[in-house]
Amino acid sequence: MTATADQLIDQLTLEEQVSLLSGEDFWSLPAVPRLGIGKLRVTDGPNGARGSGSLIGGVTAAAFPVGIAIGATWDPALAREIGSAIAEEVRSKGAHVSLAPTVNIHRSVTNGRNFECYSEDPALASALAVGYIRGLQSQGVAATIKHFAGNESEIERTTIDSVIPERALREIYLRPFEAAVKEAGTWAVMSSYNKLNGTYAAENRWLLTTVLRGDWGFDGVVMSDWFGSRTTAPTVNAGLDLEMPGPTRDRGAKLLAAVETGEVARATVRQRALNVLRLMERTGALEDRGSFEERAEDRPAHRALIRRAGAAGCVLLKNEGLLPLPAEPGRLAVIGPNARTARIMGGGSAQLNPHYSVSPWEGLAARLGEARLDYAPGCDNHRWEPLLRTALTAEYFDNTELSGAPVHEEELDEAQAFWVPPIAGGKVTPGAFSARLTGTFTAESSGLHRFGLHSAGYSRLYADGALVVDAWSNWQKGRTFFEEGCDEVTGDLELERGQTVEITIEFAARPGDNLHLSAFRAGIGRPLGDAEISAAAEAARAADTALVFVGRSGEWDTEGSDLEDIALPGRQDELVAAVARANPRTVVVLQTGGPVEMPWAGDVAAILQAWYPGQEAGSAIADVLFGDAEPGGRLPQSFPVRWSDNPTASDDPEVYPGKDGQVRYAEGLFIGYRHYEAKGIAPLYPFGHGLSYSTFALSGLTAETATGGAMARITVENTGPRHGTTVVQLYVAPPEMAERPLKTLEAFAKLDLAPGERREIHLTLPPRAFARFDGDAQGWIIDPGRYRLMAGLSATDIHETMEIEMQAATLPL
Template sequence: MTDTDLDSLLDRMTLEEQVSLLSGEDIWSLPAIPRLNIGKLRVTDGPNGARGSGSLVGGVTAAAFPVGIAIGATWDPELAREIGAAIAEEVKSKGAHVSLAPTVNIHRSVTNGRNFECYSEDPELAAQLTAGYVTGLQSGGVAATVKHFAGNESEIERTTINSEIPERALREIYLRPFEAAVKEAGTWAVMSSYNKLNGTYTAENYWLLTEVLRDDWGFDGVVMSDWFGSRTTAPTVNAGLDLEMPGPTRDRGPQLIAAVEAGEVSRETIRERARNILRLMARTGALHDDRPFEERANDRPDDRALIRRAGAEGTVLLKNEGVLPLAEAPGTVAVIGPNAKVAQIMGGGSAQLNPHYRVSPWDGLVERLGADVLTYAKGCDNHRWEPLIEGGLTIDYFDSTDWTGPAVHSETMEQSVAFLAPPYGGGKVDPRAFTARVTGSFTAEADGPHRFGLHAAGYGRLYVDGALVVDAEEGAWAKGRTFFEEGNDEVTGTVDLAAGQTVQVTVEVRPKTPDNLDVTAFRFGVSRPLGDADIAEAVRIAGEAETAILFVGRSGEWDTEGSDLDGIELPGRQAELVEAVLAANPNAVIVLQTGGPVEMPWIGRARAVLQAWYPGQEAGNAIVDVLFGDAEPGGRLPQTFPVRVQDNPTWSQDPEVYPGLDGKVRYEEGVFIGQRHYDRHGITPLFPFGHGLSYTSFALSDLSAEASDEGSATARLTVTNTGDRAGSTVVQLYVGDPDASVPRPVRELKGFAKVRLDAGASAAVEIALPPRAFAFYDVTTGAWMVEEGRFTLEAGLSATDLPLRTELELGGRTLPR
């Protein structure tokens, strides 16, 4: 649809109709305008799939793809494009037109709870993967919504924090993936973040949304708020925020019409915002989409194969002293750890979905080897919250504030967790003045104390056989880091149970006034805490087995939206378990599943370590493919792993730097983030950015570089597979400006290439370097500057493994923004 067509449609619309398009009708859609045959635009959460219109729990099943950091570890923009294209089909299967993805914020710290959802600490790697994913998604006619724009690199007080970021750091680091999404991939939508940026909420930040996004970069799509992230009427509209989500509107509708009539917002501004919405609807086919709304669960074989391949491509072989790949017949195998029989396939928060299925490492090993050769011991726990009660649960809603009167609506629950969404209680209760009671049972499998836990965005109490065990009611409830910072931290209580004993569990909940996000939710569970005997059992089977594989790490309870980590140690007694198992079987393989770095005090004793992240629904199969060498461990680290949390770029004695103080977080490190920080301070990381081993070996040679008259350059080198099997590696090219007039990193990643070669084969690799590869952002002139002089080019296989070096002489020039 041309601008002329859009103008014609806008001319036929009343002011009220134009304004109606600038806010959601409900959580997931915009209102239709039947008079003009304008359809309903629908959106769905991403980025590792398409959940559809259901809540964060349950709903229509969907394909679960690898999370962002796992895609980042592939270093493969073409694979990101394939994933984006496949997810476009998933979005359409959920009746939606827009995917709220990808998440492209930078890994500033090692403790950000949402690092799992983002690609990298490095702006260039993140930019190229972003462009690939967005291109793939939009090739299927589905809009990408690149988020969160900008400065949302922590989950602490994220809805109100003021991110103070110098403009040079913004331009060179934090805005770079967004710029690539606009300029290189032509993204159709951008989502503003919750936080303030340099003193102004991003949803009403004219400099960010208009001067940078539209004027500098030429963006012509829709800017939407994060959910409940719009706080004002005229300021957001005038700044460039097209769409307030979700609906029903809080800030627009009649208020916006009144603002127009009062002269606070011009009619031309309303027209431009509505034009952007109509353009998005035309691009996605929503403008005249009158098909009945339908959500389907399409479990496609092609998706299964892609997810399994992508999982292996993102798996990083951190260390290998001749242990991997495992022999085709490995003998008896001890399978150990809290992540062995649980498929850790995704992180937590709005990225989670109801997968078609989950393949655990145990499942994958049984499929390959048969159960007869396997033994299992959990060893210890790693959960953050008590495990859910599964099945046999009923929730009753009461149209009262004290659980009195008959239940007006009842539902069954598959698990003891719920995000309650309107219409509450089947539309029979007031969202702010109702109560609910959940009843179910739990049967103990062993004697001993059992710990019950409850947390809620709301108030609640948990009873066991009628006795109060957990009190999270008003007065006892305290704001914590659950349910997007609207919930309390888990409160627990202990009950002694005998094996086989069944108890009645009752939880009573009621809503509370939200602080920022209008969420009512609860979660409760129970477990028997593990102890020394459980670690001893793991040690026993490890010592008796010919092969031991230990599956440890975190889960979406730890790596989640709404909550940063306290540190990067393995939760619970997992480090102790690793040490004990390695003492019993020194050849034990350690498989990590986390959404970011972890400390490894045991690394000197481990001979084989794999980092598998959260690779989607085929997790167990992808991991087993790599363990046995059916697939290459194709991943390279997209984030530096420090020896200890104190080594990471945001560690400071000043809490304003991180986690923030008095509503402000100061990005004091500027452009020295990620590997640039470790280079600058001479800190040796545990594993450097870009690190990853192969099952073969590679040599690089013959680096040369040639500059053009236009200021670009081309680097060339040769890669040879010097091993005895086919494999892949990632050639990385770093640029340095040793004579710069401003502080610049020792080296910056400016190009890379994933190379696959047969044994003994060689390939010529060419990496193009545009003028921006040599530039810094000059805040005094507001332009990108290349200074005349000498530049270094280093090539290698990680940020600390750079055997090749050459130099270029370039003339100075000013580049456009």
């Protein structure tokens, strides 16, 4: 019989207890063979399970919809299904813990990681997080909810101090974490890189012990983000159980010394180790004696779920009767930079090597055949030049001068690498090696070719021996590779069609400033211009319907780099305008990780926001365009008309993007729809908005107080001619008083109804739905008075209202 965590803890020596408090390598904890304790292994999430490979390549895995696409489903039950399926993916990668979900709030519209998070609203984010965690942990795989807390931007994210009033923390930014602990019982929490009100999250005792363990009763593991802990005694004493990744930097011998000098109590080390053992017990790692194996399991059930979930998150923003397309649509012009490229996920630690990916072109062709489709790219939307995909021989040197004989040689199939230890089979020193990569490139057409290169480390690119790109001589840190890399450096070269040039890329590592990694990426592209936009307009003019696929990609929506604005990159706005002038039957399909400005919105017949819906992207989009599936999504984030309307637009850079190492959440509670309503700013598309292929009516809103809160009832009817999906949203407006939002989302329900079907639904409003956090009292207060309940189909589309009287009350933390 396997010993329990409580039985094992006191059998461990102090040294063995300390060994469990830091990683052995990038993805695992050390075993304790003496007691039969195996390795605990973790893997990145949240839209799949990458396994132990780097961010590039590795064993293939299923790519599920990203966080904001799950947020757009407004469907906690579906989130639970996804979590359960991803648990199977985690097991296929030999891991016990998923580093997911990501639940930071959409504070700004330009956060590079918005795609990975659910919503601007804490109630919606909380419900989805609870569903996802319950799904994961029902299969014995631990969730690691992240990033705790105040990581709402990617600018200087490893060092920035997020200054957030406690009331805003409690009511907004901590709320999904609290729900994860109290409702879902999450087994792990990841601390964020940033400081919170002056103290790094990984050593913030108020956050990790007072709130997390004291107020909420958390009994799991708190682990650092990768390289996100910086000290020994302060992190251990604050409540950080696990330093990741390994090998240790601040635990091990340093922690043993801290115990010896009395900086850390033996009882504290014991409790930290017990928390780790408990996590191992919960996930089966204590008794996992099997050999480590990673498998690529392309499951039909996962394919079907990803396709269904992708459609469920698609938001129909506008439709002037053009959608759904008929079964026989005539000729379709398929236009845009995202038409033949599958945009399935964002960038950073969430990315993985998918089993496959379906582009919109492939999804449409599978339904109609290519003979009915005409293609025109129109323009490009890349942030970096298209990746050079060619065979490269990489020679590694255990020095930074490319000198002497190479110590290791390997083959790459593309011009990018993300190196984490062990590098080159462990034959080079991380942070102090160099590499030379050689291959060839053959031009497919004549004209100007643009070569691009960026790197975490120094790099340069030669073509036939001539230096074309120099990212070495004047290297400066920029916004790539988690803020450890330079911005892309480019160089131009005229080439003839069929001309082959020899490519040589030289790289030398440099010590990381905050994260310890080495990486490079090289690409070659052909700039597009006026001729391509004109050709796209002509294709649209000749077609019955024009489908324009525009947006961004994981190059833009990525961890480690905020967006500079929310305009569509490149000349995409010009492209959409030109196509709309040529054909009024134009449908725009957007793929982005958040809002974009749409100066052409009034000129097109339909707009569909498809996000990054996973490996079945093109299939899910085609299902929605032709009405095989409902556009089931509703906006989880408000879309402003322009960037300057958003809650973090300010004349004070300290509010956003930050100044002198500090970002101040001066807007307090007024983010998202709360901001637009308080300021009287009309959004382009409001929070909760989304059209169905049917119509719905709400009636008969009633409510009565119950168990300190209230129970509301409302009738929903499908008044349209076909089966449809809608989301009933219930907002609560407080009695008039200062510093409270005019209304907040407190309950919702997603329904599928047949034509003419009526259904009464019940929506529970717990006491906290009426409460505010009082910092002086250090508790939740319900102010007495009449609260207004508002039921509708978006934050601005309210159908039914009523008032309910609430008595004064003080609620427990």
